[in-house]
Amino acid sequence: MEDVARLAGVSLKSVSRVINGEPHVSAKLRVKVEAAIAELNYVPDTAARSLAGSRAFIVGLLFDNPSPNYTMNIQTGVYEACRDSQHHLRIDNIDSTVPREELEAQLSAMLRNSRCDGFVLTPPLTDNVVLLDFLDRSGIRYVRIAPDIQPERSPGVFIDDAAGAAAMARHLWDLGHRHFAIVCGPDSHGAAGRRKQGFIDELRTLGFTDPIPEESGGFSFELGIGAGARLLAQTPRPTAIFAANDDSAAGVMVACSQAGLNVPRDVSVCGFDDSWVAKSVWPYLTTVCQPIEEMGRAAALLLLRRDEPENVLHKLDFHLVVRDSTAPPTR
Amino acid sequence: MEDVARLAGVSLKSVSRVINGEPHVSAKLRVKVEAAIAELNYVPDTAARSLAGSRAFIVGLLFDNPSPNYTMNIQTGVYEACRDSQHHLRIDNIDSTVPREELEAQLSAMLRNSRCDGFVLTPPLTDNVVLLDFLDRSGIRYVRIAPDIQPERSPGVFIDDAAGAAAMARHLWDLGHRHFAIVCGPDSHGAAGRRKQGFIDELRTLGFTDPIPEESGGFSFELGIGAGARLLAQTPRPTAIFAANDDSAAGVMVACSQAGLNVPRDVSVCGFDDSWVAKSVWPYLTTVCQPIEEMGRAAALLLLRRDEPENVLHKLDFHLVVRDSTAPPTR
DNA sequence: AACATCATTGTCAGCGCTGTCAAGACGAAG
DNA sequence: CTTCGTCTTGACAGCGCTGACAATGATGTT
Numbered sequence: 001m002e003d004v005a006r007l008a009g010v011s012l013k014s015v016s017r018v019i020n021g022e023p024h025v026s027a028k029l030r031v032k033v034e035a036a037i038a039e040l041n042y043v044p045d046t047a048a049r050s051l052a053g054s055r056a057f058i059v060g061l062l063f064d065n066p067s068p069n070y071t072m073n074i075q076t077g078v079y080e081a082c083r084d085s086q087h088h089l090r091i092d093n094i095d096s097t098v099p100r101e102e103l104e105a106q107l108s109a110m111l112r113n114s115r116c117d118g119f120v121l122t123p124p125l126t127d128n129v130v131l132l133d134f135l136d137r138s139g140i141r142y143v144r145i146a147p148d149i150q151p152e153r154s155p156g157v158f159i160d161d162a163a164g165a166a167a168m169a170r171h172l173w174d175l176g177h178r179h180f181a182i183v184c185g186p187d188s189h190g191a192a193g194r195r196k197q198g199f200i201d202e203l204r205t206l207g208f209t210d211p212i213p214e215e216s217g218g219f220s221f222e223l224g225i226g227a228g229a230r231l232l233a234q235t236p237r238p239t240a241i242f243a244a245n246d247d248s249a250a251g252v253m254v255a256c257s258q259a260g261l262n263v264p265r266d267v268s269v270c271g272f273d274d275s276w277v278a279k280s281v282w283p284y285l286t287t288v289c290q291p292i293e294e295m296g297r298a299a300a301l302l303l304l305r306r307d308e309p310e311n312v313l314h315k316l317d318f319h320l321v322v323r324d325s326t327a328p329p330t331r
Numbered sequence: 332m333e334d335v336a337r338l339a340g341v342s343l344k345s346v347s348r349v350i351n352g353e354p355h356v357s358a359k360l361r362v363k364v365e366a367a368i369a370e371l372n373y374v375p376d377t378a379a380r381s382l383a384g385s386r387a388f389i390v391g392l393l394f395d396n397p398s399p400n401y402t403m404n405i406q407t408g409v410y411e412a413c414r415d416s417q418h419h420l421r422i423d424n425i426d427s428t429v430p431r432e433e434l435e436a437q438l439s440a441m442l443r444n445s446r447c448d449g450f451v452l453t454p455p456l457t458d459n460v461v462l463l464d465f466l467d468r469s470g471i472r473y474v475r476i477a478p479d480i481q482p483e484r485s486p487g488v489f490i491d492d493a494a495g496a497a498a499m500a501r502h503l504w505d506l507g508h509r510h511f512a513i514v515c516g517p518d519s520h521g522a523a524g525r526r527k528q529g530f531i532d533e534l535r536t537l538g539f540t541d542p543i544p545e546e547s548g549g550f551s552f553e554l555g556i557g558a559g560a561r562l563l564a565q566t567p568r569p570t571a572i573f574a575a576n577d578d579s580a581a582g583v584m585v586a587c588s589q590a591g592l593n594v595p596r597d598v599s600v601c602g603f604d605d606s607w608v609a610k611s612v613w614p615y616l617t618t619v620c621q622p623i624e625e626m627g628r629a630a631a632l633l634l635l636r637r638d639e640p641e642n643v644l645h646k647l648d649f650h651l652v653v654r655d656s657t658a659p660p661t662r
Numbered sequence: 663a664a665c666a667t668c669a670t671t672g673t674c675a676g677c678g679c680t681g682t683c684a685a686g687a688c689g690a691a692g
Numbered sequence: 693c694t695t696c697g698t699c700t701t702g703a704c705a706g707c708g709c710t711g712a713c714a715a716t717g718a719t720g721t722t
Contacts, residue, residue, distance in 0.1 A: 011702045048678035050378040051707050068403040068607055088419045221611045254613035276399055280552045282585035342672045379708035382677050
């Protein structure tokens with residue numbers, strides 16, 4: 001940094017100001033310093049910055065999620081944003097199924113271990129009131145991914161789950177389906193409910209009045225198999241099954257093949273997320289593509305850019321990915 | 332730290348010595364300091380340690396791997412080891428398919444970005460000579476996971492792939508199978524070759540002399556489908572197919588169902604890794620369980636503990652996981 | 663007993679940066 | 693032309709720890 005200051009003919013502090021984008025720096029000075037930084041290929045030392053300043057240059061990412069695909073994608077996005085802003089990423093697994101006291105003990109231990117500038121929260125932690133209260137009490141900033149309850153409580157990143165499910169409903173409707181069923185997700189996941197409701201509402205809007213049977217697939221492959229089997233046993237047998245995520249959709253596909261039914265000829269199956277499983281099953285899954293990695297990146301940026309207005313909710317776009325698991329009904 | 336020193340009645344430097352496990356510290360002093368640390372719940376500041384000392388307290392993890400399951404598991408292990416030793420983890424994706432100069436440029440950029448105490452290398456980076464040379468030239472320590480070439484070149488963590496594949500061969504043999512086929516992995520993966528060879532050698536040892544057809548499944552679901560289809564078209568049709576990893580085994584299972592064959596009644600299919608896919612297919616996959624997370628942890632520990640003898644190779648145990656995708660042949 | 667040797671403990675500067683505060687520059691208002 | 697306020701820049705201490713070196717005490721050697 002000294003070299004930069006000397007080359008630019010300014011003081012150390014001025015270089016620091018430019019690096020941190022502080023106000024009250026003349027344009028001329030900024031240009032000089034930036035040129036010097038570029039010429040010397042200077043990269044500030046994170047350890048020193050964190051020691052001297054009030055920031056830790058660490059972003060925390062909190063998980064309580066069984067899906068490695070989702071986890072991995074979010075993490076990749078968060079990681080890239082961190083790396084580009086010279087921050088470290090720390091990851092922690094929280095078990096949120098335990099009673100309040102135990103959860104708070106986990107959190108205290110986590111905080112004692114090392115200070116963070118803020119946390120990115122993934123579902124279902126996103127809607128865990130004990131956790132949110134704890135972070136608020138500790139005065140730690142956080143950004144929530146796909147928040148359901150109290151959306152104004154913190155900055156957040158989300159997609160319109162209901163609209164995604166509605167798009168899927170329209171896709172199936174347009175193919176000609178008139179016998180639907182739903183494999184729902186766990187109640188602890190706000191998104192699960194929004195997807196289910198969005199799907200139903202759209203069908204109702206389209207004028208569909210029959211009952212729509214549903215079974216819980218718990219967002220997992222294994223529970224998806226059972227849910228699929230139960231739905232396929234209904235009369236009339238559904239010709240299109242919407243699962244609230246890809247993992248349970250994969251389970252439904254297994255249930256179909258166990259019942260001797262061909263996808264998509266006998267039954268159309270579709271999921272939600274466009275996770276890695278969507279292309280690990282055959283036929284490839286028609287699904288709603290959430291930009292998961294992008295959501296991670298956006299969440300981290302929301303945390304790092306402190307100049308934003310308070311508690312922005314950043315909405316990202318989904319899109320329908322039509323693959324081979326949906327087709328017009330043959331019955 | 333000052334508080335600890337005062338409470339223990341020693342100097343700052345002595346506390347530092349205890350924390351870092353330096354020699355020349357009397358047992359009495361160590362005990363006093365440790366008691367004080369425990370009482371005050373003291374955790375040393377990583378930023379200050381890295382600023383003052385010669386270490387960065389950062390472990391790098393290098394990937395060039397398409398499998399999110401493997402990646403995620405390794406990462407979890409490495410991460411836990413890092414967290415427990417107060418280190419940060421940085422992750423980098425390297426594209427090793429590019430020409431030498433470009434690869435070296437990627438690496439230089441990576442190093443300039445922030446200093447690391449060492450790297451954990453995952454396959455296929457493990458056997459990338461350009462990368463190894465670069466790290467050696469830069470004087471950076473590294474630990475390799477599942478090294479194939481030049482095993483004595485660095486510390487490493489591995490399982491006996493050949494023995495794992497041999498165990499699988501014996502399992503299929505004992506079930507009564509006498510028509511085998513292999514879906515191999517990519518040549519750049521040392522483990523892929525060892526698995527194939529271990530499988531073949533064991534069958535030969537058991538007295539099997541027929542040719543064993545093989546097709547490349549490139550360690551991926553998609554290529555596994557094609558490889559499986561080609562193998563199932565052979566005459567006589569194999570009754571047991573060994574895929575060199577779980578992803579390609581999942582592909583083979585799809586090929587079976589496309590060919591109208593039931594797994595395991597008509598064809599037994601098995602994989603290798605016991606990754607998350609093994610339980611995302613139906614029937615659940617018989618496979619060889621590699622302790623992937625444990626390998627990550629062990630690799631990080633090898634990097635962090637500098638008191639080890641030079642270039643230790645740490646061998647971990649595999650075990651056969653018999654699930655529902657293998658059964659006695661019906662033909 | 664005097665001295666060399668080594669294990670143990672302490673002192674202190676300084677790692678690279680930012681926060682605080684003060685000084686300088688400049689323009690507007692009186 | 694002075695006075696004041698605002699904007700811009702700089703000087704300097706110190707964040708919490710470790711490395712180099714000094715000091716002290718214990719042990720062995722002649």
